[in-house]
Amino acid sequence: MGERWYTESVIYCLDVETFQDSNGDGIGDFQGLISRLDYLTRLGINCLWLHPIHPTPGRDDGYDATDFYNVDPRLGTLGDFAELLHEAANRGIKVIIDLVVNHTSDEHPWFQSAVASKDSPYRDWFVWADKEPADRFQGMVFPGEQAETWTYHRRARAWYYHRFYDFQPDLNFANPLVRAEIKKILAFWIQLGVAGFRMDAVPFIIELTEPGRSEAPMDFDYLTELRQHIQWRRGDAVLLAEANVEPEKLPEYFGDAGGSANRIHMLFDFMLNGRLVLALARQNPEPVIEWLKTTPKLPAGGQWATFLRNHDEIDLSRLTAEQREDVFEQFGPDEDMRLYDRGIRRRLGPMLGGDRSRLELAYSLQFTLRGTPVLRYGEEIGMGEDLTQAGRYAIRTPMQWSYATNGGFSDAEPIRPVISKGEWGFEQVNVTAQRHDPASLLAWFERMIRTLRESPEVGNGTCACVDQPLPPGVLVHRADGPTGSMLFLHNLGTDDVTVDLGNLAGDTDHPNEVFANQEYDEVGDFTALRLSGYGYRWIRLRRGAA
Ligand code: NOJ
Numbered sequence: 256m257g258e259r260w261y262t263e264s265v266i267y268c269l270d271v272e273t274f275q276d277s278n279g280d281g282i283g284d285f286q287g288l289i290s291r292l293d294y295l296t297r298l299g300i301n302c303l304w305l306h307p308i309h310p311t312p313g314r315d316d317g318y319d320a321t322d323f324y325n326v327d328p329r330l331g332t333l334g335d336f337a338e339l340l341h342e343a344a345n346r347g348i349k350v351i352i353d354l355v356v357n358h359t360s361d362e363h364p365w366f367q368s369a370v371a372s373k374d375s376p377y378r379d380w381f382v383w384a385d386k387e388p389a390d391r392f393q394g395m396v397f398p399g400e401q402a403e404t405w406t407y408h409r410r411a412r413a414w415y416y417h418r419f420y421d422f423q424p425d426l427n428f429a430n431p432l433v434r435a436e437i438k439k440i441l442a443f444w445i446q447l448g449v450a451g452f453r454m455d456a457v458p459f460i461i462e463l464t465e466p467g468r469s470e471a472p473m474d475f476d477y478l479t480e481l482r483q484h485i486q487w488r489r490g491d492a493v494l495l496a497e498a499n500v501e502p503e504k505l506p507e508y509f510g511d512a513g514g515s516a517n518r519i520h521m522l523f524d525f526m527l528n529g530r531l532v533l534a535l536a537r538q539n540p541e542p543v544i545e546w547l548k549t550t551p552k553l554p555a556g557g558q559w560a561t562f563l564r565n566h567d568e569i570d571l572s573r574l575t576a577e578q579r580e581d582v583f584e585q586f587g588p589d590e591d592m593r594l595y596d597r598g599i600r601r602r603l604g605p606m607l608g609g610d611r612s613r614l615e616l617a618y619s620l621q622f623t624l625r626g627t628p629v630l631r632y633g634e635e636i637g638m639g640e641d642l643t644q645a646g647r648y649a650i651r652t653p654m655q656w657s658y659a660t661n662g663g664f665s666d667a668e669p670i671r672p673v674i675s676k677g678e679w680g681f682e683q684v685n686v687t688a689q690r691h692d693p694a695s696l697l698a699w700f701e702r703m704i705r706t707l708r709e710s711p712e713v714g715n716g717t718c719a720c721v722d723q724p725l726p727p728g729v730l731v732h733r734a735d736g737p738t739g740s741m742l743f744l745h746n747l748g749t750d751d752v753t754v755d756l757g758n759l760a761g762d763t764d765h766p767n768e769v770f771a772n773q774e775y776d777e778v779g780d781f782t783a784l785r786l787s788g789y790g791y792r793w794i795r796l797r798r799g800a801a
């Protein structure tokens with residue numbers, strides 16, 4: 256592995272409470288996760304991102320913490336967490352955790368103290384207004400579920416600011432004590448051994464909110480400070496940020512001091528996510544190609560994190576109304592599948608109609624595009640969603656391990672029902688069945704991930720679309736780095752096609768196909784590369800630099 260581990264990783268994200276219960280209380284826990292680390296090792300991932308693990312009333316699935324220095328007792332103890340870090344490290348797996356410090360839970364002792372008295376030492380840790388702010392009804396993140404961003408607190412006799420739900424009061428980052436405390440939180444978890452943080456809601460952390468001013472100034476310097484702070488504590492720790500902002504604004508999040516990223520190491524590529532989904536819906540790679548061509552250039556050490564599904568709705572808000580309609584029509588035809596007027600609350604398997612070839616195509620494309628791929632638990636076996644669950648909980652059902660009670664997740668009543676009926680039920684979709692079947696989706700993911708990890712140029716090289724006339728539906732791109740060059744062909748359409756890439760043949764050295772959806776003829780002189788409907792081919796062009 257090269258200098259920067261995060262550019263050659265495959266990240267797997269999960270929520271401990273829905274992964275594996277070990278003590279029969281219906282709630283997944285650290286010991287349960289430890290017992291599944293061998294499964295994750297076999298899958299080939301080498302970084303785990305855990306959704307919030309702190310004590311919480313659970314009103315936003317843990318994104319509402321009451322103590323940043325502890326773990327939710329339902330998941331185990333800090334001791335169990337330390338064991339998890341140790342066991343993961345033994346298997347070469349790094350662990351990063353969700354850091355949700357834009358806000359606390361309203362049950363956090365800091366907020367409780369702040370509302371109790373204007374003289375509380377924590378009063379100024381939150382954002383207040385004495386009069387009703389003019390922008391009270393602006394900037395809501397959860398339309399339909401959230402009515403305002405400023406709420407009057409009777410006990411506090413003032414208005415407090417909350418970018419998200421009203422039970423998630425925003426911390427006041429203009430206060431130096433808050434800034435210092437957040438640094439202490441990061442340092443604490445680094446000291447325990449985490450490899451970094453998935454930082455929640457970064458644009459809202461650095462906004463310096465003032466009542467009545469909906470466009471708050473942004474303090475990017477705080478990100479520089481945080482970065483320096485963690486890097487002194489652990490040289491290879493990383494920040495992976497959620498910043499779903501306009502493309503022009505992305506570079507500032509990476510920072511660029513003397514040509515190197517000096518703030519966030521990795522940003523989720525939300526633009527790519529929307530465009531991948533649009534491209535799949537239209538069976539036309541154009542939106543992806545356009546984005547790859549116009550993506551802001553990254554400073555050295557900056558990296559994209561790519562994803563198809565995460566734990567939230569698929570956010571289509573950066574597509575045009577017409578594009579969004581096309582996606583809704585294909586992948587979210589029922590009102591019930593949509594959320595917040597902008598997204599889809601489904602897993603990829605059902606979205607693609609359970610079509611195995613199309614699923615492979617989609618994941619092959621995501622994993623070979625520039626950046627570090629992030630895979631959500633359960634996608635590797637093609638799990639479905641449960642639309643009877645409220646909002647985003649539809650895609651947060653327990654992992655389906657086997658044919659046993661509750662899919663092997665727990666002997667007890669699970670915290671959330673396991674999908675048990677129909678074609679997505681655990682008797683149809685589970686790890687045990689797929690583990691024994693070399694033709695399963697799980698076995699496919701294992702092979703795909705292993706091949707990717709033998710192709711480091713995808714994560715740390717350049718990525719370019721091959722710019723020449725191609726059959727409709729086809730995307731050809733290449734990855735070039737110090738270790739060599741790879742070529743990737745993807746057919747988003749259903750027709751078999753033949754692609755002429757003869758002009759590339761000169762620049763190769765013993766080219767060979769390392770992965771594909773089916774057996775194809777030898778690559779030969781590249782003038783007649785066949786590609787089936789929904790087909791894909793990974794071709795190593797050469798080892799070493801050209
Ligand atoms: C973004 C997280 O991904 C989402 O799940 C959460 O509800 C909000 N931030 C608030 O923390």
Ligand code: CA
Pocket residue numbers: 276277278279280281282283284329
């Ligand atoms: Ca448990």
